[in-house]
Amino acid sequence: MPFKDLREFIDRLEKEGDIQRIEEEVDWNLEAGAIVRHSNERGLPAPFFQKIKGYPESCKIFGSPLATLRRLAIAMGMNPNASTRELQAEYLKAKKHPIKPVLVKDGPCKENIHTGDEVDLLEFPVPMVHEGDGGRFIGTWHLDVSKDPDSGWVNWGMYRHMIHNKNTIGIVADPYTHLGGVYTQKYEAINKPMEVAIAVGPEPILTFCATSPLPYGVSEVDIAGAIRGEPVELIGCETVDLAVPATSEIVIEGEMRPCERIDEGPFGEYTGYMAALRYPRPAIRVKAVTHRNNPILTMTSMGIPVTDDHVIMSVSLAAELYELLRGRGLPVTGVSAFPETCYLLVVVAVKVPFANVAWDIATVIWASRCGNTIPYIIVVEDDTDPFNMSDVLFALATKCHPHRGIHTLEQTSAIGFEPWADRHEREYLIGPKTYFDCTWPVDWEPSDIPKKASLNQIYPAEVRQKALETWRKYGY
Ligand SMILES: Cc1cc2nc3c(=O)[nH]c(=O)nc-3n(C[C@H](O)[C@H](O)[C@H](O)COP(=O)(O)O)c2cc1C
Ligand SMILES: [Mn+2]
Structure with a gap:
């Protein structure tokens, strides 16, 4: 049975002993980031912050949903001890049988709706993840939905979002990404804004699929359906012509104006460094925010390995390359x-x-x-x-x-x-x-070609056999 939402996944991790609930008050300003980072560097359970300084108890943060292969295996519905090779095979198998999403009329992500002037992204305990970041980042674990204006193809990806002000966020979608390419080559070319919907805290396998380097024209949501074995339930947005997973914790709707650029970054990155420059990058003007009651903001603390993206790419990116080369x-x-x-x-x-x-x-x-x-x-x-x-x-x-x-x-x-x-x-x-x-x-x-001096290659079979038996006799 696939997980219905992030909360069911959290419950499962709790049973597996792979979550650390943190009841003490934690500061959104660096402290949460430092704790998530520590859990990444030691391969520890995922931190689940129950009380954030300056925020009501209803606001929680969940860190690094998929920072270990074990958690990714659980999210994929596999044996928690599955190997990287096995997860790659499962991913490639699923890709052959995409399952289209279904549209539903109601879902928990609509429990609270704020539009226009009511939008204030800082109603959530958005973390300042690393010292020196260009701002607080609301998007470090989420998925971005956008549409090709010509074909209507819907793409999911994950691109980081820094807060500029209460209703404006940055987006780093490099030109080679689908969202980045469609925005610059299609929408900006006709001087039209591009609508974007961001689902923060959907069921983790949806985020995994959003970050997978699937080819142009493939909708990540169909592959997510295949891995789940059931269609993803989507719900229409309030102010943009897009649909998001109905059980997302927080949904941000907005648009990217053509040719708008605002200074963004820097940020601690997946290469383990804060290397890219602060630079004028595209932005999203937020038109609506909807969220569940007691919303759980998901986050990662990118940096040196091993974080969620390193684990994910060891499966999806490597599997894509395998398929490409075999093809x-x-x-x-x-x-x-x-x-x-x-x-x-x-x-x-x-x-x-x-x-x-x-x-x-x-x-x-x-x-x-x-x-x-x-x-x-x-x-x-x-x-x-x-x-x-x-x-x-x-x-x-x-x-x-x-x-x-x-x-x-x-x-x-x-x-x-x-x-x-x-x-x-x-x-x-x-x-x-x-x-x-x-x-x-x-x-x-x-x-x-030099002969390999290994037990298997440089000894006759009978000598090797005898050596192994000798060891066995001693109980090894
Ligand atoms: C945690 C995480 C954060 C990411 N942040 C970014 C980002 O800020 N910008 C970016 O271009 N790609 C980022 N990626 C990689 C993209 O999600 C990935 O390239 C994905 O394939 C993009 O979707 P697309 O192929 O549909 O464009 C991130 C991946 C992960 C796992
Ligand atoms: Mn894509």
């Missing part, structure tokens, strides 16, 4: 994006079919919507388990030629968040990309 006929056997590498690095394992297959893999990834932001790719042979970091480091150190095995393209598109980027690169979103080829060259003689 191009490349005999890839696994793709991993270790949470520790902030999805700036992916590892691809392949049964080498021809010389320099690593080049094909890298170019397919870099030319794709979901892979153009990944500056590092490690290509290993299928005898290396791409999900085992020790195996990957061993392959990198022993099979990648320090000169011929490392290939760099100097001037490519970039995201401006890379901690190593200089000021010019950050401002113009330019940067290098590198792939590491950890495969034995196809043009080597078989006798030139």
Whole structure:
């Protein structure tokens, strides 16, 4: 049975012992962010703040819903101990059987409705997440709904929202994202505002799908339905022609005016640093806010691994790349994006079919919507388990030629968040990309390839068998 809403998910985590209720009063100003951060850095249960300084007891904050693989597995309705590879397989399976949402007339997100002058986003205990952030961020765990003006295609994504004032928020939807692309290339081109609806605190798997790098034209809500095994219930908005999950905790409706830019950021980011500049970025003028009684504001405290986005991308992004490469006929056997590498690095394992297959893999990834932001790719042979970091480091150190095995393209598109980027690169979103080829060259003689000195490869089967039996005799 899928979760009906965030609250049912919280109840389940409570049963699993994976929530820390915090009854003491906590300050929205940095303190909540610091506690969530601590839970991320130690892999601890998700903090659930019951009392926020200066706010009524009815307002609560829930931090890092999916910051561990275990919580993501639970959200997907899987065995809590499922592996990354298993979650990837489940995600890819669901994608084959999309389930369209249904529209309902009533839902808890309409329990309170504020429009026009009544809108005040600071009625919620919006956190100042990190010291040095450009402001308080109401959107660090939510989903954004928008529509293509030509085809009517509805897109979900997650793009951060900083508060400018009580009814204006920022949005960072990079040009390569669907919302960012549709806004600049379609709405601004015809000088029309773009409507946006933001659902804060929907059922967690909906947020997971919103952040998945699904291709253009695919509606994330259909994939969410597939993972749930039941359609998502949507409800129409009050002031925009969009629909949101009916059980969302808080819904923000508004529009992005063409060509409007307001200084936004900085913010502690998924790369583990506060690297991108404060910069004029698009904004959303809020027309209505609706919310449940006793609303739960969801938040993350982005930064060094492991946070929600690192866990999510180790499943969805890596699975998308796997499917993409397989779809191009490349005999890839696994793709991993270790949470520790902030999805700036992916590892691809392949049964080498021809010389320099690593080049094909890298170019397919870099030319794709979901892979153009990944500056590092490690290509290993299928005898290396791409999900085992020790195996990957061993392959990198022993099979990648320090000169011929490392290939760099100097001037490519970039995201401006890379901690190593200089000021010019950050401002113009330019940067290098590198792939590491950890495969034995196809043009080597078989006798030139060193034999691996492992138990499995360098001993005759009977000697290996005997060695194992000897150990077993000693009780190992
Ligand atoms: C917690 C979290 C925060 C994110 N914040 C942003 C953001 O501020 N800007 C952005 O462009 N992408 C952000 N992303 C990544 C996008 O959600 C992701 O690229 C998604 O695929 C975008 O949807 P789209 O492909 O439909 O455009 C974030 C992801 C997560 C998990
Ligand atoms: Mn999309």
